[in-house]
Amino acid sequence: MGSPTESPDSLPTPATPAGRDGLDAILARPGRAVIALDFDGTLAPIVPDPDQARAHPDAVPALAALAPKVASVAVITGRPAGVAVRKGGFADVPGLEHLVVLGHYGAERWDAVSGTVTAPAPHPGVAAVRAELPGVLDRVGAWQGTWIEEKGRAVAVHTRRASDPQAAFEALREPLTDLATRHGLIVEPGRMVLELRPPGMDKGVALLEYAREIGAESVLYAGDDLGDLPAFAAVDKLRSDGVPGLLVCSGSSEVAELADRSDTVVDGPGGVVRLLAALAAQLG
Numbered sequence: 594m595g596s597p598t599e600s601p602d603s604l605p606t607p608a609t610p611a612g613r614d615g616l617d618a619i620l621a622r623p624g625r626a627v628i629a630l631d632f633d634g635t636l637a638p639i640v641p642d643p644d645q646a647r648a649h650p651d652a653v654p655a656l657a658a659l660a661p662k663v664a665s666v667a668v669i670t671g672r673p674a675g676v677a678v679r680k681g682g683f684a685d686v687p688g689l690e691h692l693v694v695l696g697h698y699g700a701e702r703w704d705a706v707s708g709t710v711t712a713p714a715p716h717p718g719v720a721a722v723r724a725e726l727p728g729v730l731d732r733v734g735a736w737q738g739t740w741i742e743e744k745g746r747a748v749a750v751h752t753r754r755a756s757d758p759q760a761a762f763e764a765l766r767e768p769l770t771d772l773a774t775r776h777g778l779i780v781e782p783g784r785m786v787l788e789l790r791p792p793g794m795d796k797g798v799a800l801l802e803y804a805r806e807i808g809a810e811s812v813l814y815a816g817d818d819l820g821d822l823p824a825f826a827a828v829d830k831l832r833s834d835g836v837p838g839l840l841v842c843s844g845s846s847e848v849a850e851l852a853d854r855s856d857t858v859v860d861g862p863g864g865v866v867r868l869l870a871a872l873a874a875q876l877g
Contacts, residue, residue, distance in 0.1 A: 604871045605857045607839060611832060612856025615839030618811035619663075623876050625810035626663045629800055629824065630865070632670040632677050634817030635843040638862050639784065641754050643742050648681040649862040651870070657688030658873035664807050668694045669796045671781075671788060671820060673745045674701040674710045684708060697746040698790070699799025715746045716791040718776035723748050726789075729768050739765075747790035758785045783818045784848060797823030797830075804831060815841035815865050818848055825854050841868065 607613045619626040630636055637646045660666045666689075670677045674696025678684055683692060683705065694703040701712040726748060730739060738755030741748065750769065755761035762785055770780045773789045781788040781795075796816070804812055804827075812831055814824050828838035842848075842855035843865050852858050859868055 604875060605859060605868060607856040609856045611837075612839050615811060615813065615828075615832075615837040615856065618837035619813060619839065619872070620875060622810055623663045625808070627665050627667060627804050627807055627809040627812045628659065628663055628869070628872075629667045629669055629803070629812060629814045631796070631816035631818070631821050631824075631843070632668055632672060632681065634784065634862070635815050635821075635865055636668065636681060636862055639817075642740065643749075643751065646680055649866050651866045652862070653682050653686055653689075655866045655869040655873065656683075656692065657686055659869050659876070660689050660691040662873060662876040663691065664809060665803075666692045667800075667803055668692070669699065669799050669803075669824065670694065670696055671698055671744065671747065671749075671790070672696055674703040674712075678703050693803070695799045695803060697744070698794035698796055699802065700746055700791075700794055712746075716778070718773075718778045718791065719746060719748060719789070721776045722772055722778060722789050725772060726750070729772050730765070733764055733768055742786075744788070744790075746794075747788055749786050749788040751786045753785040762787065781820055783820050788820075795823040796821060797825075797827035800824045800827040801830065804836070809836060811837045811839075813839040813841065815843055815859075815868075816851065817843035817861075818851065821851060822854070825851070841865065 607616055636652045637648045640646050674694045677694050689705045692705040701710055703710045740751040752758045752761035769787050773780045778789050779792045814828050825840050828840055832838050840855045842852045842858045844858045844860050859865055
């Protein structure tokens with residue numbers, strides 16, 4: 594991990610040689626670069642109720658300034674694609690024609706050009722888990738302060754509003770893992786959240802497939818949580834294949850592992866937006 598050197602109008606200087614190579618490649622050939630971004634905690638501040646999340650107020654202007662100058666901007670999120678589009682305010686924005694939203698870790702896709710979402714049939718295990726989840730929470734005694742988020746192709750239990758968020762998180766981890774396993778799902782832990790979803794869905798798979806589809810010659814990925822580690826690994830894979838990459842952590846003391854793996858750390862969604870705006874300005 595490195596602390597970036599930046600001013601409000603300048604790009605951070607990556608702390609690693611690989612990160613500097615990634616940034617140099619993006620600046621040299623922006624038309625072949627993919628800018629990939631997580632949503633919650635990266636473009637949108639984390640809030641106690643995930644339904645109230647909204648993109649940082651400067652996110653859309655920064656993305657609209659940057660998107661026409663690169664091959665593509667991809668928002669990769671565990672949320673349904675349509676939900677991320679609404680909460681991000683991405684629809685019908687001039688300049689965002691090069692934007693895609695890969696929702697449910699790539700299982701759904703929204704393209705700004707068409708304004709439509711494409712997706713396969715949902716995994717049957719999600720409906721079974723959804724039906725049993727209240728009983729599991731009741732047996733564990735973890736209802737107080739927990740929040741069940743319906744995500745269509747997944748379901749998540751948040752503990753951030755519990756009286757002891759970490760204790761509730763740890764108490765739920767094993768029973769939710771058992772529940773998920775019985776129905777062919779996995780549990781993805783995050784920042785005071787446990788998400789039950791089908792296997793084979795992660796941000797790394799989504800990023801690799803999209804980068805290869807676009808023919809990316811460089812890639813930037815920005816995230817904030819444990820669910821972003823597969824995308825970081827995907828950038829490492831692309832680097833090993835000769836595609837330079839830049840890893841950005843939307844800073845959080847809750848997920849030190851992500852910060853340690855990044856090339857540069859910025860100050861949450863505000864820092865991410867400033868980086869995007871500075872990149873757009875640098876590209877002219």
